[in-house]
Amino acid sequence: MARLLVRLKLRLLVNALRASTSAKVSFILSTTWAVIVAAAVFALLASLRGAAAAVDLTTVIFTVLAFGWLILPVISFGLDTTLDPAMLTPYPLRTRPLAVSLLAASAAGPWPVANLIGLLGAVVGLASGWLGVLVGLAAAALQLLFCITLARFVTTSMARVLRSRRGRDLAAFVFVPIVAGYEFVTQVVPRAAAEGKLTAASFAGVDAWMRWLPPGLAAHAIADASDGRAGAALARLALLAAVIAVLGWLWIRSLARALVTPDASTQSSRVRGGALPFARFGLRGTFAARFWIYQRRDPAELAYWGIVTVIMVAVSISTILTPDGHPAVMLASSVFGAAFIGNFHANAVGATGPAFVAETAGLTGERSLRAYLSGLNISLGVIAAPLLIVVSLGLAALDRRPGYAVLAIAVDLAGLGAALGLASVFSVLAPYPMTKRVGTPMRVASDGFAVYGLAGTFGILFGVAVAVVPVIVAEVLTSGAPVLARDLALVACAAGYGLALASAGVRIGARAARYRLPEICQVAIRSRL
């Protein structure tokens, strides 16, 4: 049974690799990355040999790796199809052998092997004497088993939640803290380390409590065995094994429940108010109403707004918090914020999916196509403009140089107009089908179309950066003018300029879409949302 599931997992992988080039590329990238991580973790752990806080740092690294296994299923919403218990429900399988087989299947693949190789670095880093090496090998194996059991437990517990619509909706919001966490780690940690605020000694304190977590038990068992305290080492390993056994038992129980629990997602609440808003504003109002409702009800849209905010803050926060940082970095926040709003909506038709066919009933010519694109822009603009302005004001307040807020707001408005204009053009000229992977509400480009998404991202980022240059030049050229009048004029002109760019995009998009509607429709139909 275990062999069967391992072979099934490998077979699915091979078939996926045969079927698509993008799967091949992503497998090669992922495996290369796994080899690099394995080598880096091994080298890092091995380099701790003889260091004063070696065991403390090993504990921290073990805990971080276990945390990675915990968070991975949350990010990727289940790892592969072999491991979703729902796929196996039709077969007469008993829970216990099924659990063992699923564990074995989980251990097959580049990442678990990479993790084991990395963990073995601790044997080099901490172990001395034959007992130390033996305990080290056992500790590394148990730590890997702990990580896999933990990941399986999380996946199985989540599988039930993620098969329901409500669960998937909520899962969208996990993206926002993950993006925020990633930005924090990449921005703050290297800076703190460079400034000498983060050293090996910083971790000495955390070991006091981390040593009692399962990864800490593994690390300290190696140290104990190497110091000749065989009893303590074995006791720690036994405790770790007991934790794995309990986790395994909880997982089996959760698995047994998941196999016989149906999806209860259709029990849902009702929406308030029956009528569409803005109905009296003609076709443009009708389209705007639909987009507006989606901004509120589609979890992917809500997550996009959260991600835009995080990106704006992340781009400039570390510079702003540094005393000698140049405040002009705020303008980069404005450009990135505006560009990502455009980027997230640069494939309006593909993101709408097959339902777009219903909308074509109203798309009878260039005029109605303009109503469609401007309806989208209006619904985005009423959220985006205040959001960009509030974040810019917040950043300026943090920087204590409010003078820059005015220029940042002017750049926000001009950049937003450019981003929306470009999004309209991209939506029509380069539409591509999108897909939702099982269990996540976020949309991604369908296989083979990722390059369209990337082209949109870079095209819009570049376009917005170029489009805001006149606003910055105008600010510099008018630096001698009275402040209040200059500021008011600058913001008003930037808003007008942004509006002109957005409406130019709408006109170009509508004209281009006029004769391509059936082709655009086919793209929408190919979206799997």
Add this chain to the structure above:
Amino acid sequence: MDGPAIAVRGLRKSFGQKEAVAGIDLQIAAGSFAGLVGPNGAGKTTSLSMMTALLRPDAGQVLINGLDVWSDPAAAKAIIGVVPAEARLFDRLSGEEMLEYAGRLHGLSAAQARARGGQLLDVLDLTGDARRLIADYSTGMRKKAALGCALIHNPSVLFLDEPLEGVDPISADVIRRLLTRFVGSGSTVLFSSHVMELVEQVCDHVSIIDKGKIVVSGSTQQVRGGKTLQQAFIDLVGPRASGEDGLTWLGSSSA
């Protein structure tokens, strides 16, 4: 009306090397309840997509009430309704909002769209679920909502692709009665299906399509030729399965 409600001439469509629709001709009189039947992959959905201005044909002409679909797609869309095989609805709108939206897109006033939407939801037995999100609808409810959207502007010709697939008997009955009433008022329905019993029960005109070509087209009586439609279909399209000699173990109680 003098001419046919639907007239198709020499319609063709290829996807790469594969010819999905290999030149079909079809005439459906106004007031007909017509069925387009064929095995999976015969070209039913591709043909319907081309007839409803969703997929540009490589060659051929489609006339709806004498109006050339591909020379003025917008005008054609105004007089037809389409219910695709997989309902293309906005999941995050409620049923009530979806129908109003469809009505507005067809040029009805807000008040008119809301009033007609309410009446259709009532007939379709969806009033109790009118304010629930379509994301939470069952297959049958989605089909009924899609039918409501296709009828809200009172089209003269209605196209349906597998209208009753995955639909429970009660919803199926609601849909069937509504369609019969629609045809009774002089409008035309063309629907694709591979459920022969259903086609035999409701259709007065049947066309059988196979490998992208119309094999036979005429009144249900003519096409059946004294047999059941199922038998006539199998005789025309040919059995696809080979002999079952290898399955000697099947049906015995031993493993």
